[in-house]
Amino acid sequence: MIQSKVSITADSEPQIPYIASATYPTRHGNVVRPLIDSAPTFRRICEAIEFAQHSVWLSITFAAPDYQMPDGRGTLFDVLDHAVARGLDVRIIFWRPNPESSGYGQAFAGSPADREMLAARHSRFRARWDRAHAAYCQHQKIWLIDAGEPSETAFVGGINPTFKAFEPGHVGEGQRHDVYVEVMGPSATDVHHNFVQRWNEASERMLEDGVWGHNGDDELPFPIHVTDPRGDSLVQIQRNVYTGRYNDNHPTPGGLPYDIVAGERTISDQYIQAINAARNSIYIENQALPIPEIAACLEKALKRGVDVVILVPAEPEEHVRTARRNPDRKDFLAHIEALDEYNNFTLVGIAGPNGQGGRSNIYVHAKIMLVDDTWATIGSCNLHSNSIFGHTEMNAVIWDPKVVRALRHQLLSEHLGQDTSLLDDRDALQLYRKAAQENRLRGECGDFNWEGLAFRLNPTTYGE
Structure with missing residues (x-):
């Protein structure tokens, strides 16, 4: 098995040890901004989209078409359609449930009704649907702004655009507490690498109803350089990936090939x-x-x-x-x-x-x-x-x-x-x-x- 060995450049080993074998190395030079609760998080993500110059890429597990983004920006799809209208490259990976996982949350599964809605909206972003195995799901929730550019910014967390946005200090029925993190700097490159790997190997990419706005031959190149340092934080992007999900072990910039075919349990x-x-x-x-x-x-x-x-x-x-x-x-x-x-x-x-x-x-x-x-x-x-x-x-x-x-x-x-x-x-x-x-x-x-x-x-x- 080929495994990467994380390069440690800190002055000494930390008390909480690094993971020695992972797809992505620890990287110095990041700006890290935790974001608490959905309204502040989506407000910041929308601001980043509005300042984006090149691209908006995201991976979604659950989504409600009528979910309202903060401050009157409209629905999730309104925000993305506006980004496309500005000339940005907008791509989404949606999870498609298996029969065993059907009903597990509100998935935008690319059903005929979903596709009719996108057609009625004249949505021009590019989308692919991606299954997991058996009763499991593609559970990553990531946003990537300006992939590969000096302004590259990643958002990693667990918030779904499904429930009423929670404003701290304003408590009501159905609200949720959640946390995201904004990452700028070298570790954003690894979120970029992950998105490319998922996009290129999305399970439904060759099916007629498995893509939107393009065809399944539209592959992305892996990143070739590490984003310049932006701050002082040491960060490692970690994953859980089940065995056999991905086949291309193309390394992240500055990393070594990792046998992703065998799966990964870095988070665990x-x-x-x-x-x-x-x-x-x-x-x-x-x-x-x-x-x-x-x-x-x-x-x-x-x-x-x-x-x-x-x-x-x-x-x-x-x-x-x-x-x-x-x-x-x-x-x-x-x-x-x-x-x-x-x-x-x-x-x-x-x-x-x-x-x-x-x-x-x-x-x-x-x-x-x-x-x-x-x-x-x-x-x-x-x-x-x-x-x-x-x-x-x-x-x-x-x-x-x-x-x-x-x-x-x-x-x-x-x-x-x-x-x-x-x-x-x-x-x-x-x-x-x-x-x-x-x-x-x-x-x-x-x-x-x-x-x-x-x-x-x-x-x-x-x-x-």
Whole structure:
């Protein structure tokens, strides 16, 4: 098997180790800007599109044709059609479900009705549809502006243009909390490489209904140079890709060939390495409870004295409810319940005032982890088995204490309603745990006049 060996140019090995074998190397010289919640994220993406000079490329898993972009910009398709009208090269990769994955979210699958809608709009962007295997999905959510140009800008995360945009401070029914990250600099080249690999090998590209605005022979060249440095952050673009999905192991600029035919599990491996290396704090926001393999690592961290907070949807995912009812799935929940036996652990949900004297739960769709105020991963990868073992995913991993601390301050300010910028990471998570417990107790007494949004969840009853 041919594997790339990541080139490390830092002065010393970091506490959170690099992944030694991956499609994409760690790269210095990036500007990294985390973006919290959908309205601010899509506002920034739309601004980048409006300033684009050459191209707009994106990969979408779920999409609602009537989803409104912020500030009166119209729908997603309005934004893209306007970009085409300006002369930009606009390309989209949509996921097409298999029968086993049908109904798993609102996919724009290229159905006859979808294609009629595009024809009625006279949409001229180029699109390809791409399947995953079996019940899995192409779960990457990426935007790439001006690919290969000095202004190249990538956005990596998990937000889908499907649900009502969430404006921090304005809580209502159906809103979601989520996180994206903007990357400018050398690591944007790797998002470019990933898009080209996916575009050229999109599963439906030779089918009449598998493309829009072009034919299946329209291949893209791989990038040939690394984008110039723009900042100071060390970043690695990481992926999960299942075996046999791609065949072209053409290397990213500055990297070595990687045997992508054998698949890649860089994100999954990095989660384990980061948790095992944690010394003080682990802060997780995820749509799913951690699978047992990751929960076991978290328990070892708790035994070492690491403070751990996990933010999940207050209303559990259906697979959690199913596991709670199934005696054969007791081990899955037992690993999470075991974590709650440690005083330095908290499972948390968030809920905002609903204007009627109560609280409405805010769905947590983020997929991030922060460790020791020095390292973060942000992307599309959930901690359930589908993302870890089946979906195609992308995360951006950041080794930059300044960026990670600022992100922690911003997230906790939203969730706690308190400024934690003067606290270290351990003290901040202890404050989080205390505030969440107090809010839970007040809620149980019918008092929803909380400070912030966070409240403690009980792992032993979660999913009942």
